[in-house]
Amino acid sequence: MAAADILAVRDLAVAFASDAGLAQVLDRVNLTIRRGEVMGLVGESGCGKSTLARAVLGVLPENAARIGGGRVMFDGEDLLRIGPEEMSDRVRGRRITFIPQDPYGSFNPLFSVGDQVMEIMRWKSKRRPEGERGYPRARRAADRAEAIELLRQVQIPEPEAALSKLPHEFSGGQRQRLMIAMALLPQPDLIIADEPTTALDVTIQAQILRLLRKLVKGRGISVLFTTHDMGTAHEICDRITVLYAGQEMETAPVDAFFVRPAHQYTARLLDSLPNPDREIREIGGEIPRLIDPPQGCRFHPRCAAATDICRSQRPDERAVAAGHVVRCHHPHEGARHAA
């Protein structure tokens, strides 16, 4: 990986054991995030976005998930080779933090917001010396002051009083602001945001997205942002990787992604969005079963341009422009439409 990259996922394969068999959820996936950029990981439900996010965090379900190979290079270190204890202590919450999809269920209802914010600070604050078990008064006071300041920055009214409130006393939007603050507090290098606006009202979504983008850009923090919503991706991301049935199809800067999609799947995906100028065109066909997935390019059963090679061989990466990479035997030509 280049020094400019904070995260490089290489050929990552993950399968899930189920009663029906082994589901190949991620098939040799590649993903690169540069330092300070917001990388969107988009795709339909079940395409493996959340699995990829969890694999990076090291929180795949222990009994069901099988990592079949690959590397997750984070700042020069393969996270798959770090033991679970060390991963939890040194990486999670400290260098990589997390914003969950559901701001309602992600707070423990029986503990004040302050308890839960300060639990993170107790273990993950930059002030904590290696291996400290207690929580000295001086550090607690400094951590608390920092938390209150950050609550102010995510626009929680009366941040000091907010700490003693219970989670249910906040609206969904406020809770997600709190989650953003909690992800920023340890001053991480990378934030993994797993569909963080999906549970919110549309009007709140835009506010939260702008706030998150402003705060991470101001701090130079990189973000892996998963979403199934193209509008959300367009709003917040610098670059986008699109995932289909556990294979990455295309990676492009956000403008090129929407204006000149090169992969057949991306083009069809964008055509399926509501557009006032024309009717919605469905992709047709169904998402493949991952227990017995199609060979070659997993999109070929639904692809109008598919040929024999698509059925037998997964395409290699092909650069169609600077920073624009596609894995398709028959890339789409030319601009789709004006942005």
Add this chain to the structure above:
Amino acid sequence: MPTVAGLVAIVFVVSHIIPSDPAALVAGEAATPEQIAAVRKKLGFDQPMHVQLGAYFWKLMQGDMGNSLFTTRPVWDDLSGRLPATIELTLAAMAVSTLVGVPLGVVAALRRNTWLDHAVRVITVGGLAVASFWLAILLQLLFSMELGWAPLNARLQGFPPPAVTGLLTIDALIAGNLGVLGKALAHLALPTITLAVPGLATLVRFTRAGVLDVLQSGFVQYQRAMGIPWRVIVWKYVLRNALVSTVTQIGLLFGILLAGAVVVETVFDWPGIGNYAFNAIFSSDYNAIVGFTLWAGTVFILVNLLVDLAHSAIDPREARS
């Protein structure tokens, strides 16, 4: 209060309907029918039921629970003399059930489907299935007769520590007399274990189910994703959520303990209220039976009050609403 009054009325009526004649027992074997009738009249048993009940409530409101037919002393004196023994036993059983049952339930949930979980399940199912009197006899055989570790039965007698609470173990502790404390504990051990086992088994099962449920929730996954130490997530956060339903169970458990005390105290000859109630029922000692009911009902209601308080301590949402 209306609950207790209703309970007293029901038990009063039921105990009087039972076809037995305490007057004959009181009058003695050699008594003539005329003598028995005289005793019956003296005790008021010849009156209609509602008159007897009314009279009982009237006296009760003046703080008089009547006299026991057989000890001939006021029921209140009998009960209060035996209260400390029962309270000590039930509290000890409660403590053992909770302090062993809850952690065992948590560990069983965390080690789900391992040999440990299976072992705990076998023990708890066994604990629920086994009859108290049989378990008591087994314990007596093993620990008293074979090993000689614990006295066979009865509470510590002889030289009690200065009475402060009436609970021998606590009083010995207050007096700083460790020798007596040890002996009191030895006497307490077997009845406590016998009484605690069914409740302990119930608590293990409830706690295990509760913890497994909470482990699935979003906030546990969130804290794990943020790298909070697993022991902190489990023992500080998950346990508190699981305790919400466990505490309710502890309240219900007290009813099981009160009923169990009757059996356990009888088997171990423990000089408590359960023992007293057992004898009272066998001799149709009306006032003593109703007096025991009154006591048990009041305690049960008080315990449920405590459960409500504990709920608001555990769940701050209840405290604020």
